[in-house]
Amino acid sequence: MTESEKEHIAFDVETSRILQILSSEIYDSPKAFLRENVQNAYDAILMRCTAQSLPVAGCKIEMTVGAGCLTVCDNRIGMSEEVLKNNFWKAGSSGKKSELAQRSGVIGTFGIGAMANFGVCTSLRVETRHIESKVTLISSARRDDLRIAQDCIDLERVTDAREPGTLIIADLDPSYPIDEVTACEYLSQYVRFLPVSVTVNGRIISQEAFADTLVGKAEGFEQISSRKISTGEFAGTLDVSINAQSRLLARLTDLSLNGNPITGEAFFVQQSGPTLGFRNFFGLASIPVFGCYELGGFVNLDILHPTAGREALSRESIQHVANLVGLIEAEASVDIADSNAADGNQQFQQYILSHGLIQLAHKVRISVLPAETMIALSDVKEYEPRKTKHFYTGQDSTILKRFANEQANLFHISQANPRRMLQLQFLGQIVQLEQVPEKTIVDRIPATQLTLEEAMFLVRLRGVLFDDYLMPDIDAAFATISHGVAFHVEQKEGVLLISIARNMPAVSMVTECYKTARDVFDGFLKDFVRAHLYPLIRDHVPFSTKQGRDALFKRLKENKELFRLQESDYGAIEPLLADYLAGKVELSEVLRTSRGRASVQRQEVSKEQVGSVEQEIPDIIKSVGSSLPPNEFEAAPPIVRSDMASDMKVLTVAAEHQKLNNFQMFLALSDRLAKREGEFLRWPHTTKLICGACQRL
Incomplete structure (x- = not known):
């Protein structure tokens, strides 16, 4: 034991x-x-x-x-x-x-x-x-x-x-x-x-006025609404204010919880730091607040209770504040949606996007081209109703120019979120606007369906591009172009295909000039090219010194071929245009003929129209006293005899005279050339000149 x-x-x-x-x-x-x-x-x-x-x-x-x-x-x-x-x-x-x-x-x-x-x-x-x-x-x-x-x-x-x-x-x-x-x-x-x-x-260290502190934080804000709000749990009066930077200030007073009055209030300012909890104005602890608006401020309510160590609020208190913040964000968003702050408050945009409230984005603005202005999304449907409308999400400058013109408005989607997603969903779901297609549909109109004025428009357009812009490889045509696009430019096998919307108002203006005021037709057409077409084709125009020189040299080589033409070979261009419109000849034939016709004027000289300077203008030979200027690059004094008339078309000189620069033959100008270039020829010049404006040798 x-x-x-x-x-x-x-x-x-x-x-x-x-x-x-x-x-x-x-x-x-x-x-x-x-x-x-x-x-x-x-x-x-x-x-x-x-x-x-x-x-x-x-x-x-x-x-x-x-x-x-x-x-x-x-x-x-x-x-x-x-x-x-x-x-x-x-x-x-x-x-x-x-x-x-x-x-x-x-x-x-x-x-x-x-x-x-x-x-x-x-x-x-x-x-x-x-x-x-x-x-x-x-x-x-x-x-x-x-x-x-x-x-x-x-x-x-x-x-x-x-x-x-x-x-x-x-x-x-x-x-x-x-x-x-x-x-x-x-x-x-x-x-x-x-x-x-x-x-x-x-x-x-006490007795600071709570209201005065709130007013200080609310400085610069303007009240936009004050109304009663409620959910199944909380109810109260919400005051919403906005400042110049579109920031939100919200104050919730007269609160009740499940019908029971609550002493105190909640005061929040967007992006203003932490939220502090108070009970009967005694500070408790910071309150974790989560939401799209990043609200911060004061919550002074008798339903808030601290933990034993006072380092935080109880879980129930934090949940109460979270419910209040959710209520404020939801109701304040409704008020902001009807104000101009909707376009500038990114947190508002993020809130309605994340909660699927796309209809509240009606005051958010979007860029519209070609006007380069901003309009509210709610105004898109009624904006310039006669024009076609599309929206575009990218940055391609070619598409921006192509779909923004006199017949069409292009709404350019922002590249920054959440604005981008709001614009996309609003235009797609509410306005139901179509997006710019991946590829433009171009249906070229055959020559047999053109009017005489339209055919002449294309002929002269080709001539202007050839003469003024050194662009020989051009194929211009009228077309029906989808989505309201005015021009479609495409490089294909070395040829620049230019398609022009037939119903373009600027085209109608130029063709009308051909019928009613043909003398200004060329000027209007050149203005059309410069104002409307050039921005789309400038990447194809020879622009550098080498490219311009090569293009000019190529054209000069083309002009070296000699032709012997009989007078019977010449005729008016209108009959040829009629053949083109009937489909009997190609446009290239019309262009070639029109250039030849436009650049040639025939003169006949008989022997009776050949004279001498000594006989026609004797005073020039007799006044041999003046000499050439000491500087060979200075212009000599002009020889002007505007008061004398002569029927001669050719003047010769028996002997060389220094005053005449040793020239022994002078040709008379045609009436057309004298009218067109006479002013230029009366000023000091050289005949060995390439005129850059007209590319004429």
């Missing part, structure tokens, strides 16, 4: 160490005891003012810091002996769960405030008198003497004439020094808006 011995071991804790550990784990800072003592004092004030219907603004909380000691004094409800024993000194037991405390909207309800003091204090003394008692209770304890479930706290009852209230006196641990500046900086974030007077060594 085995004998055994049994004994009991006492369970014990090192209370002072446990208090320090718990305080550091629960609270976010050793300075948290400052906040806890001020909060308890404020709760006491709220309860007395509620019980006796007193104004809160006349109350005060006084704190002194210095010489390793801290005191906190309030002049309100005080503690009874029961509350002092069972709530203040008993961790985890709160005296603020009564009906009076709930009506007063007290801040703390966990009953661990005294423990916070022992995290940084070596001893604590409490002097308190309840409003319904004539006895002052004086209680004290040292941290090192504290033992769990043992009578280690002193209590003294004193009868005196002091006012109701509580005085806390704490001796600070040398490891956690606290001075006035530190105390003010830490406490101000929690007490700055309290209506009661809170002082630290006589310096007031």
